[in-house]
Amino acid sequence: MPLGIILKRAITDIKQNLVTHVMTTIVVALTCLVFIFFSVFSINLQRIADRFGKELAIVVYLKKEIPQDRIPSLYQKILSMDGIENVRFVSSEEAFKRLEGYFRDEREVLEGVDPMFLPPSFEIQINRAVYNPARVRKIASELAKWTEVQKVQYGKEWVDRLEAFSKAVRAAVVASAILLLVMAAFVVSNTIKLTVYARQDEIEIMRLVGATNGFIQGPFLMASFLQGITGSAAALIVGLFCYEYVLNIIGQTSLIRSLNLQFLPPAYMIAIVFVSGLFCMAGTAMALRRFLRL
C-alpha cells in the first residue's frame, strides 16, 4: 500500500479517536521530557568536564639542586612527549615573584625569605585535541619517574572524580533513555490496541475482502510513529522553553556565563524524535502481532 494512503488512513484513525491519541501523545511527551532533562544535564556536565580538564596543566617541580644546563634538555624532552601542547619553565625567582603577587599588600610577610626557596618547575599544557584524563595520568606518572623531578602535581583527584561522575551520569542517561522509551512504546502500543479492539469488525471485513497484513497494520504503525514523533517534538519545544527560562534566572552570574551552557545539539534532537517514533512503532508492531494473530 502506498505511503500516502497509509498516512491518510492513519490520520483518519487519529481524528476518530482524537482524545485517546492526544492523551497518549501527552504521556509520550512527558516521558521524553524527563529524558531530555537528563540529557541536557549530562551533555553540559560533559562539556564542563572537558573544558576544565583541557585547561588543567601539569606542574613538574624540579629538585632545587638541578644544574641550570639540564633545563633546556629537560624542556626539549618534555616537549617531545606525545600529547604535549606547550611547556613553560618557571624559575625559582619567577615562582617567588608570583608568590609576592598573591600577597600583594601583605608582601612584607615574605621579608627575609630566601627568593630561591621555591623549586624551579615546568608548567605543561596538554594538547586539547587529544585530551583525556587517562592521558594526563599517564604523562604525569611518566614524568614522576625522572630523577630530576621532585614532584608532579595535577588536578588528579578532581579529574578522576569528574570523570567518574560524568560516566555515572552518562550511564543514567542511557538507562533512563531505554526505560523511558520502552515506557512510551508500551503506552502507545496499548492505545493502539484499544483502537484495534474498537475496530475489530472493520479489521475482520478487511481480511474477508483480501486485505494483506501490511494493509491492516500499516495505518496503526503509522499512527504510533506519528504519536512518537509529535510527542517527542513537543517535549523538545517545552524542554527548550524551560531551559531558556531557567538560564534567564540563573544565567546572570559570570560563572554560569563562562560555562557556556547549551541545549541539546540539533543532531541529538533529530535522533530523539526519530528514535521515539521508531520505538513507538516497534512496540505497536509487537502488540499487533499478538493481538491480530499475524
Place this chain on the structure above:
Amino acid sequence: MLSDEQAVIELREVEKKYAPDIVALEGVDLAISKGEFVFLTGPSGAGKSTLLRMLYKAEEPTKGSIMVDGMDLSGLSKSQIPQLRRKVGVIFQDFKLLFNKSVFENVALSLEVLGLKKEQLASRVRQVVEGVGLADKLHRKVVQLSGGEQQRVAIARAVVNRPPIILADEPTGNLDRKRTKEVVALMEELNARGATIIFATHDDALFGNTHRRVLKLKNGKIEEM
C-alpha cells in the same frame, strides 16, 4: 465429476467436525465448473455456511482437500490467504458492513486493499453502486439504508473487484419477495458476465423452476437434486 482442468472449485472427501462430536460435513465430493451458477440448499444448520466458509479459508476442513481457482487451500500459507480472498467475492447473510461509513466507503474497501488509484477506484465504485440501483445513495451512511439496500451494498462490495467466484450466503434471507427477486436477477447478471456463483439458500421458491444445478446438504452430506 468434472476433471481438474474444468473445475474452478473442487472438494474431495471433505469432512468438518467440531468438538466434541458434531459432524458438520462428511465425505463431501463436489466440482463446480467455471461460469456455473449453483444453488446450495438445505435446512438451517445443514452446513451450507460451513462449506462456503471453507472455500475462502475462514475455516479449515478436518479432512480432505479443497481447490479454488487452481489454489490448493490446504497448502495455502497465511500470507497467501489475501490472494485467495481477492478471487472470491463473498456476500454474507449478516451483510458485514461498516454501518457508520458511507456506501462509497464500504464498497471502496474491496478496491483499496488492491491498492487502486483514487480516480480509478471512485469510477469503479460509482459504476457498481449504480448497477445495484443505489447511485443516489452513494454518500449516505449504511445505517440510514433499508435492509434490502444494505444487502445490495454488500453485493456491490463483493463484486466491485470483479472476482471470478462469488459465494452468496443466504443473500436474500432478510429480504421481502420483491427484493429477493432483484438480488437473484443481479446474481444472474453477474453470472452472465462470467462469474462462477454458489448461491446458498433454504428458500425452495428460489430454485423451484430453475434449470440450474441444485445441491442439497443433508446431515453433512451433499446430494444433487
